[in-house]
Amino acid sequence: MRKWQQYGFKGMVIGFFTLIVLQSFVVFPRSAQQGPPIIDPISLNVTSQLFVPEEYYIKGLIDDRTDRSPVAFLVPHVRSGSQLETVDLAGGAMNAVKAYLFGVLPRNEQLRPIVVRIKDLKIVESLHDAGNGVVAGEVFLDFSFELDRDGELVHLLDFQGGASYKRGVRQFYLIAPVLKRSINNSLKYFNDWIENESDKDIKLLRDVTIRIRDYQQDMKDDTVFYDPFRPLTWDDFTGRPRFNNYAASIFASIGYEGNSWIEEGKVIVDLTFKTYMLKSSSWVRRENNSYGLNHEQRHFDIAKIVVERLKERVRQLNLQPHNFDRKVSFHYLEAYREMNQLQEQYDRETAHGLNGGAQERWNRKIDEELARFGVK
Template sequence: MAQDTPIYLVLKSSKQSIRPAEFFISGVQDIRVAQSSIGEIFTSSQSLRKESLEIKDGVVKSTEGFIEGMLYTDRSKRPVVVQVQEMNVAEKSATDGKIKGQIGLSLRFLLDGDSLVHLLDYDGGARYTRSLGRYAVIGSAMEQSLGNALNYFNEWINQQAPRNIKLAQGLDLEIVDYPAAEKGDTVFYHPDRKLDWDDFKARPHTGSSYAASIFTSFAWEGDPKVEDGRVKLELVVKVFMLKSSSWARSSRKDAYGINHEQRHFDITKIVVERFKEKVRQLELGPEDYDGRIGYLYIETYREMNKMQEAYDDETDHGRNKDAQRKWNEYIDQELAKYR
């Protein structure tokens, strides 16, 4: 059984033997399930008695001191938090009277910022053999384990920094329109590809008094790549209508009617051009670009719906020809801004 008086382990490190090029340790957290002792060790040959082993000054403060001594700190680099998941010592007696010991060490490395971003889990340790009363051997084995972990992470981040999106330190954005004009059921917006009545494939709604109905929308997709430590993001924007969701009554298919439906498509194009302008104005980072663009997409979708409703309300779905003429002029003026 372990006794009430613990043995304290003192960690020592060589002065700044690692000079990281990509990071510094901004903090240490102890997330072990049991945050008291780190194990039990033999202290006497009498009845093979064991006593608790603890880290002097505690796991957090002692590990911080060890890291500070071993790593050169440059706070212009990436801040990294170390979480101690496991740090324990287990011993058993050997037949030759010696004591066999094993260090268990599990660390988690996370990028520090507004939130912690997981980078790497490290599992390691060391074995040792000692005589009774020779506690320094345990300290040396623990120091070796911690040193190996820091060296491993340093090598890992040096390799990952140029290509890992979690470690990217900037973002370069390019916005492009989807190049195809038509693909299967979908017509993608293109100034040279005007709609015609053959694009309206759905069956007319029997309960509707309208001459036609068009389904238009827009979407975006990003293809991020990491080059030389920066995210290269090509944002592909699609403005489209779906043939299978758009319909027209055969008795109302004329040039005036197709113009009204084309203007619905034009309105979607206009709000998407505004969306693109707003995205370009954002100061996007590798860690937040997806959420911020996604939020702006939702806001733009609402803007599109409001503008489409205003268009139909004011033109009375195309029946008010004077209002239709005014909207035609307004839409043409807006489209001209983006050519």
């Protein structure tokens, strides 16, 4: 975690280490170097477990490499110059890495399932000192760790790192330990991160508690928030009348505000729903009456009904820490479209209030639904 903060990469760590192994390499006489050696695939054999994760298990891998050629470009002999030989991991790159991860980390499927996305995995060598038969190599890793939430992958952390090493020209057996150490570094870093963030990072938490309330505060300004004990009056219609045949018009709408925080290992989501009308966008002609005011009040009531339906749907949602905002936003947009459709249907069927029988039927229908939600 300290390295993450030090370099300022949010969710990313970049690390390299250098390994120089020269004490045991043998300088072969030139007569012994006539034929190029046969380079075996690099074996990531598992000799022991790395550690026991307490917060997760590795569920699987995704091969997201743009270059899926063999992972290693190796110097085969001192006469190769810049001509490198391609060598893959034994069994294929992804199969080998998967077997290695499953081997060095115990898999407790009661924990969080983590998918490792392999963006880059490469070993590139060059002839460092032809006279002494010294080869220099670099390992490059680019891994992404993602949480599997019911089939949806949630990005957690990126790791970019690797290693620099030197070997004798015949010491191909030194390559696998360097690669394994690079992979181990990525696992250790992710393990440290998730242990530190398991009860702090919102994407890692398991429980969401929704708190829903209505905004009813009267700011005594241009906005009137819905209050069943405060019906509309004509004084709330302060806009300039439009040039049309209607006697009055109301601008009624809905909205919501969301706030979230972590409390005792849970995500608390506080949602405030708003049903409101704008005075300056609502207007009335002088000759209107209480019948017309009721028609406009019913437009306001319809907006309130849509909000109550929305609140009912939100309470029934299976929200998770990584998607609660997206799901609530989706249902809000659906509710907004529903409100516009209901308002248009109401005006169409009542002929904008001119059809008294239809208006009475809508009055009863609206009152019944408001009563169902405990509004009136």
